[in-house]
Amino acid sequence: MRLPRLAVVPVVFIGAGLISVLGAGWAATVIEKRSSAIVHSGLLTAGLTFAKVEADGLQVWLTGTAPNEAARFRAVNVTGSLVDSARIRDALEVTPVRAIEAPRFSVEMLRNDDGISLIGLLPQRRDDEEELAEAAAGLGRGLNVADMLETADFPAPEGWDAALDFGLAALKILPRSKISVSAERVAITAISDSEAEKQKLEGQLKRLAPQGLQVNMNISAPRPVLTPFTLRFVIDEDGPRFDACSADTTRARDRIIAAGRAAGASGEDVTCTVGLGVPSPRWAEATEAAIKGLAELKAGSVTFSDADITLLGSPETPQADFDRVVGELEAALPKVFSLSATLPPKPSATPQGPAEFTASLSSQGQVQLRGRLTDEMLRAAVDSFARAQFGASKVYTATRLDPELPDGWPKRVLAGLESLAQLNSGALTVRADTVEVTGVTGSRQASGRISQVLADKLGQGQTYKVSVRYDEKLDPTAALPTPQECAARINAVVAKQKIIFTPGSAEIDASVRGTLDALAEVFRECPDLKMEIAGHTDSQGSEGGNQALSQARAEAVVLALQGRRVKIGGLTAVGYGEANPIADNGSEEGREANRRIDFVLKDLPPAEPAPVTTPGQAMAEAEAAASASAETASGEAAAETVADEAAASGGEAGTAEATDEGSGDGAGEEEAAEVGSAAEDGPSVAPTEMTLRPKRRPDAG
Structure with missing residues (x-):
């Protein structure tokens, strides 16, 4: 059956349409996939992994989050180089811009004998860079300052100013140092000349450190050369102890102290010097073996002088036990060491009085020499040597001659006198079989030094005994008064008599010369005291005139102290005029109270607030402090012994104020003593008793 011709035409058109639609859809899909693949590959090649590509027909969509605007713009440009720009649809997002964080501010300050180097980043504020460089240049004459500082326009972080000020203060007192300053921490690395100076510097820095600031200190002292390298361990009726201790390393020191503890000694107060000059790297091994052997004998002494070892037993030790210990020790010792072992015989039932030489050293430094010497030449030599050691006027010689004395x-005798000179007070006894030194010292190293001298001078195999007691009150370093103690003494001095000026001028009245002399003595005994001498006036007269006169009077006090050989590097004169009254200027009594000079401690850590003290209470407290100081001084004169001496005086810590009793002249006469800066912030933490530095004996020749 044939279709009509008219029916065939619609079917053809419908088929063609379907074929066109399907071909167009297929072509669009191919274009989308190809465009997406080309763009995606191009973006990956350019490293733009954040962008995602989606094709919608002829349109190419870019989505995702770009890290910044530059990256977004680059992604669009790369896509435009691959497809027609008209087809691109930009749907990219950009990460929000965050606030620029402030940089980490820090300063490295390096100082040596050649100069100072400043390296770091500072906040951009006023003229901080110039001020820091000027402050560094002012630390010493002729110091070159290498300024490698940079600044950033950001505010200073919290704590930055306090940390930077502390860093500069540390740089001032440490001539060879590296100081790293940041807002939260200050790290100090420095070299000192000695162990004593190291302890002094660490104490100063701890007092200067602001509260809350982390301070890391690493101050090293050079190792001394020990000649001879000495160690002495004793077990007697006083128990096991080290008379002298030397080590070549800190590890060796710990091993030696541990061996002493195992033998029964208390390791808490052992002073074991780490130094150079060890005769063998196996020093610790040898000393451990010797101490262990002596512990088995239960009595006696062992002395190392370089590689020479002297082992002395007790007369009560059985010979068999002594021989066994000596044999084991000889087997354990490294070959470089030489052992001399002696077991003293038991004492005779009828002992004869031995020939002896004695010397006694009093706490005032007076020395008496008695006993026997071989001839006139030796007597003259001993007398001259003693005068050189103790002072020509302090030696009394009353010796007799005996030509039969042993070799x-x-x-x-001379070794014993040199040892006695290490003590503050004590006694020396020289016999044919021993040299004995006893006494009191203010140095922890004295016992070790005495053992070192005797071991070196007497030689191997010779016996001696050292019984020395350390007294902290006699230690020049430990006995230095604290700033609070110094302020308490100033408080007591100015409470006795006011500092009076000629009315209307800055000239100090001659009647207060004694007060200034007493103040100068206190300042000389407190060499590192940081104090502000502040002038104040009443309200009469012009404000500018009062300020100028108060400044001039504060400076006059500083100059008066300087003229009395006081180091004024830590003293600052500041005039406040009428700005800080402590009483009503409407009455003569109030004006008199306001005319004053305050001695204010500086560089002290803040304390808890304390109750406000009225002027009348302040004067009463100052008078009580002065009375207590006078009573203590009176007690000092009566308390004195040959073996031990310590001076002590009491006082309250704080700020001292000097006052004037002169007539009012419209500007500051100085005011009564009052508990000051430490008490303004909180109760004093100063000791109730104050120790004084003992008088220094002439150095040994």
């Missing part, structure tokens, strides 16, 4: 007597 080596002169060497034993």
Whole structure:
């Protein structure tokens, strides 16, 4: 059956349409996939992995989050180089811009004998860079300052100013140092000349450190050269102890102290010097073996002088036990060491009085020499040597001559006198079989030094005994008064008599010369005291005139102290005029109270607030402090012994104020003593008793 011709035409048109639609859909799909693949590959090649590509017909959509606007713009440009720009639809997002964080501010300050180097980043504020460089240049004459500082326009972080000020203060007192300053921490690395200076510097820095600031200190002292390298361990009726201790390393020191503890010694107060000059790297091994052997004998002494070892037993030790210990020790010692072992015989039932030489050293430095010497030449030599050691006017010689004295007597006497000179007070006894030194010292190293001298001078195999007691009150370093103690003494001095000026001028009245002399003595005994001498006036007269006169009077006090050989590097004169009254200027009594000079401690850590003290209470407290100081001084004169001496005086810590009793002249006469800066912030933490530095004996020749 044939279709009509007219029916065939629609069918053809419908078929053609379907074929066209299917071909167009297929072509669009191919174009979308190809466009998406080309763009995706191009973006990956350019490293733009954040962009996602989606094709919708002829349109190419870019989606995703670009890290910044530049990255978004680059993704669009790369896509435009691959497909027609008209087909691109940009749907990219950009990460929001965050606020620029402030950089980390820090300063490295390096100082040596050649100059100072400043390296770091500072906040851009006023003229901080110039001020820091000027402050560094002012630390010492002729110091070159290498300024490698940069600044950033950001505010200073919290704590930055306090940390930077502390860093500069540390740089001032540490001539060879590296100081790293940041807002939260200050790290200090420095070199000192000695162990004593190291302790002093650490104490100063701890007092200067602001509260809350983390301070890391690493101050090293050079190792001394020990000649001879000495160690002495004793077990007697006083118990096991070290008379002298030397080590070549900190590890060796710990091993030696541990061996002493195992033998029964208390390791808490052992002073074991780490130094150079060890005779063998196996020093710790040898000393451990010797101490262990002596512990088995239960009594006696062992002395190392370089590689020479002297082991002395007790007369009560059985010979068999002594021989066994000596044999084991000889087997354990490294070959470089030489052992001399002696077991003293038991004492005779009828002992004869031995020939002896004695010397006694009093706490005032007076020395008496008695006993026997071989001849006139030795007597003259001993007398001259003693005068050189103790002072020409302090030696009394009352010796007799005995030509029958044993060999080596002169060497034993001179070595004993050199040892006695290490003490503040004590006694020396020289016999044919021993040299004995006893007494009191203010140095923890004295016992070790005495053992070192005797071991070196007497030689191997010779016996001696050292019984020295350390007294902290006699230690020049430990006995230095604290700033609070110094302020308490100033408080007591100015409470006795006011500092009076000629009315209307800055000239100090001659009647207060004694007060200034007493103040100068206190300042000389407190060499590192940081104090502000502040002038104040009443309200009469012009404000500018009062300020100028108060400044001039504060400076006059500083100059008066300087003229009395006081180091004024830590003193600052500041005039406040009428700005800080402590009483009503409407009455003569109030004006008199306001005319004053305050001695204010500086660089002290803040304390808890304390109750406000009225002027009347302040004067009463100052008078009580002065009375207590006078009573203590009176007690000092009566308390004195040959073996031990310590001076002590009491006082309250704080700020001292000096006042004037002169007539009012419209500007500051100085005011009554009052508990000051420490008390303004909180109760004093100063000791109730104050120790004084003992008088220094002339250095040994």
